[in-house]
Amino acid sequence: MSMFEDIPVDVGVVYEGERIRFKDMQVELGGERTDAKFELVKVKGLDEIEDGKITVVGPDIKDMKEGSTNPFGIYIEVAWKDVEKELEGVIERRIHEYCNFIEGVMHLNQRYDIWLRLSKKSFKKGFNSFHFMGKVLQKLFRSELSFIEKIQITFITKPEEVKKMHGEAMKIYEARDAKARGMKDEEADAFYGCTLCQSFAPTHCCIITPQRYSNCGSISWFDGRASARVDPKGPVFAIEKGECLDPFKGEYKGVNAVMKEKTMGEINRVALYTAFENPHTSCGCFEAVAFYIPEVDGMGIVHRGFKEATVNGLPFSTLADSTAGGRQVEGFHGLSIEYMRSPKLLQVDGGWNRIVWMPATVKERVKDFIPKEMVDKIATENEAKTIDELKAFLKKTEHPVVERWKTLPVEAAPEAEEVEALAQPLEIPISGVPITAGGFEIILKDAKIYARKVIIRRVKK
Ligand code: SF4
Numbered sequence: 001m002s003m004f005e006d007i008p009v010d011v012g013v014v015y016e017g018e019r020i021r022f023k024d025m026q027v028e029l030g031g032e033r034t035d036a037k038f039e040l041v042k043v044k045g046l047d048e049i050e051d052g053k054i055t056v057v058g059p060d061i062k063d064m065k066e067g068s069t070n071p072f073g074i075y076i077e078v079a080w081k082d083v084e085k086e087l088e089g090v091i092e093r094r095i096h097e098y099c100n101f102i103e104g105v106m107h108l109n110q111r112y113d114i115w116l117r118l119s120k121k122s123f124k125k126g127f128n129s130f131h132f133m134g135k136v137l138q139k140l141f142r143s144e145l146s147f148i149e150k151i152q153i154t155f156i157t158k159p160e161e162v163k164k165m166h167g168e169a170m171k172i173y174e175a176r177d178a179k180a181r182g183m184k185d186e187e188a189d190a191f192y193g194c195t196l197c198q199s200f201a202p203t204h205c206c207i208i209t210p211q212r213y214s215n216c217g218s219i220s221w222f223d224g225r226a227s228a229r230v231d232p233k234g235p236v237f238a239i240e241k242g243e244c245l246d247p248f249k250g251e252y253k254g255v256n257a258v259m260k261e262k263t264m265g266e267i268n269r270v271a272l273y274t275a276f277e278n279p280h281t282s283c284g285c286f287e288a289v290a291f292y293i294p295e296v297d298g299m300g301i302v303h304r305g306f307k308e309a310t311v312n313g314l315p316f317s318t319l320a321d322s323t324a325g326g327r328q329v330e331g332f333h334g335l336s337i338e339y340m341r342s343p344k345l346l347q348v349d350g351g352w353n354r355i356v357w358m359p360a361t362v363k364e365r366v367k368d369f370i371p372k373e374m375v376d377k378i379a380t381e382n383e384a385k386t387i388d389e390l391k392a393f394l395k396k397t398e399h400p401v402v403e404r405w406k407t408l409p410v411e412a413a414p415e416a417e418e419v420e421a422l423a424q425p426l427e428i429p430i431s432g433v434p435i436t437a438g439g440f441e442i443i444l445k446d447a448k449i450y451a452r453k454v455i456i457r458r459v460k461k
Contacts, residue, residue, distance in 0.1 A: 003139055008126030009103040011136055016097070016199035020106040026123035027064045029072035029157075031115035032307065036162040038112050038169040039074040041092040046079045051150035054134035058158030061118065062128040072116065073156035073165050076137070080149040086226035089176055090236060091145065093218050096285075097196055097235075098140040102133065109285055110218040111173055112166065113304055130155035147230055177338045180220045183210035185250065185272075185344065191239040192224025193258055197283035201326030204283040205262040207239065207255055211344040212272050216285040217336030249274060249348050267328060274348035275299065275333035284324035286334030288362065290346065290355075291319050295387045296394060298356030298401040299349065303337065306359040308381060311390050337362065341369040352378070353400040357390055 004011040030037030064070055074095060092111075099107035104122025108115045118127065127133075134153040141148055156162050185191075187210075194206040194214060206214045210221040219227075219236065227236035242254030250272030259267045259281075269278040275290050282289075288303040293312055302310045302319060309315050323332040333346075340362075345351055352374045360380035367375060377397040384390035394402055 003143070004136065007102075007132050007136055009122045009132075011101050011103065011140075013101060013199075015103050015105075016100045018100070018104070018106060020104065020117040020119045024119050024121070025117040026066060026120045027061060027118050028069040029114075029116040029118075031069060031117075032305070033069040034071050036071045036159065036166045037073065037114050038162070038166045039076075039092060039095050039110070039114050040165070040169045040172065041076045041078060041088045041095075042172075043085050043088055044077045044079045046081070046150060049077045049079050049150050049152040051152065052138060053152040054131050054138075055152075055154045056130045057154060057156045057161050060129050060131075060157075061123070064157075066120075070157050071159045071162040072114070073154075073162045073169075074114075075154040075156065075165065076141075077152045077154075078141070078148050078150065080147050086222050087230065089219055089223035090227040091141070091148075093196065093216070093223075094141070094144070095137065097199075098137050098144075099133070100199070101140065102127075102136055105133070109304065110216045112170060113287065144234075145231065176220060176223075177213070177217075177341075179222055180210045180213075181341065183221065185209045185211045186244075186247065188221065188241070190225075191241055191252075191255065192219075192221060192228055192236060193239050193262065194219055194224065194236045195262055196235045197285055198262075198326070200285075201281070201283040201324060203263040203266040204281045204326030205259055205267075206283070207259075207270060207272060207280060208236075209250075209272065211342045212250070212280070213336045213338035213342070215280075215283055215287070215334045215336055217287040217338050220338070246271065249277075250344065251278070263326070270328075271348065273344045273346060275346055276330050276349060279328050279330065279333055281326050281328055282323045282332070282334030283326055284320070284334075286320070286323070287336045288334075288340070289316065289319045289323050290333040290335055291323075292331030293356065293387070293390070296356055296391055296401055297404045298394070298399070299346065299354050300357040301335075301340070301355060301362065302359060303362045305361070309385075310359075311357045311379070311381075311384050312387060337365060340366040350400070356394055356399060356401055357384060 078091060096107050096110060099105050099116065104119035104127065106117045134155065137153060138151050141151055156165060192208040194208060197204050208214045208219055208221055208224045213220060224236050227234065228238040239258045240254040241252045242257065245251040245253055251269065256269050259270050267281060270280055271278045272280060288301055290299050290301045293300050300311055302316050304316055306316055310319065319332065323329055323334050339345055346354065352370050355378055357379045360382055363378065363380055370378065377399040379390055379393045384393045
């Protein structure tokens with residue numbers, strides 16, 4: 001007898017990674033079209049909750065308009081004997097995985113960024129209430145995390161309630177994140193790894209250290225430790241650091257060995273504090289992207305919630321596509337907001353002295369962690385909307401990258417197209433570079449491109 005026989009659709013690992021397009025969706029919950037959304041887990045006392053209870057505050061799925069986008073919150077309360085609050089973040093992150101096990105349900109991102117879609121097909125099969133989603137989550141949580149004794153779930157769709165609880169949730173996330181601040185990677189006895197995102201990015205493995213928070217921003221070093229203790233064979237596991245090969249870059253023998261094992265030989269080296277040589281891999285759940293801006297030899301950062309184009313004319317979604325997939329793409333780096341508060345943030349690349357642009361909202365969130373002398377030198381969309389405006393701003397504020405321009409041929413870059421016919425064909429080795437065509441991603445490994453002509457064209461907006 002199936003554990004899910006009272007659920008009108010199928011449930012299983014096979015549905016993980018399923019994408020639901022706009023035209024195929026019955027309803028959308030959260031996502032960038034709505035401001036208020038969250039998912040939150042709280043550990044409670046055994047006598048504080050009612051096991052198996054599912055509550056829906058606001059319209060249920062069947063009451064929502066077909067094709068509509070709705071504010072959404074999932075609030076899960078769990079209890080067991082020896083309450084250990086450190087597990088809240090880890091249990092919360094499993095919501096992503098378990099929702100994706102449901103046929104026709106897509107869950108992306110985490111915390112205050114969640115984005116879910118339900119397919120028309122699953123709705124027609126009878127999946128028309130959050131009670132079904134609640135039952136699936138309760139069963140999966142109980143079977144996978146057997147220490148949970150009681151679980152009660154509330155789905156919130158009433159706009160004012162979502163907004164209210166979203167505010168509460170933000171305070172709780174902040175308190176969790178603040179806990180590991182001040183700890184140093186060098187002092188940690190172990191690091192933690194997470195492969196939860198491998199269903200979407202098969203060669204991705206997060207290395208979670210006190211000073212390099214997970215890409216999704218929802219699993220701290222403490223969360224990793226708590227998770228590895230209760231479920232050592234689960235997707236979050238302990239990593240023996242081994243010999244430190246380079247303390248400045250953050251390269252460890254133990255981390256390299258784990259990356260090799262977890263990515264089946266695809267990734268062999270990881271330097272934790274850089275976006276360039278052997279960078280940390282990027283899945284697709286990252287909260288923000290750090291992207292290289294060659295015109296100023298600096299880095300921009302954009303977070304998922306920023307809806308305008310960035311200073312180079314590209315929106316978050318395009319930059320995220322260039323970054324994601326579990327790859328190491330030099331100059332495109334997935335990261336969490338909390339990592340921006342780390343003193344090790346991209347330290348190999350120059351840290352805050354190399355960051356030239358970021359949205360005002362995210363700058364405000366991390367302002368206290370930016371060196372004082374740099375705060376006014378980093379442009380936002382209010383100071384620079386184009387590369388030319390950015391250059392002028394950086395010059396005016398004497399941003400440290402301006403010094404680098406003297407040694408780089410940035411200003412000398414050609415305005416017009418330069419074509420060079422080559423006497424000998426040029427051989428360019430490429431590896432792991434994806435080509436997107438006709439809805440497929442083709443990855444060429446250990447391939448070479450032969451070129452008879454090189455065209456260098458300045459990209460104009
Ligand atoms: S982004 Fe990293 S830590 Fe977060 S769920 Fe994915 S693999 Fe785990």
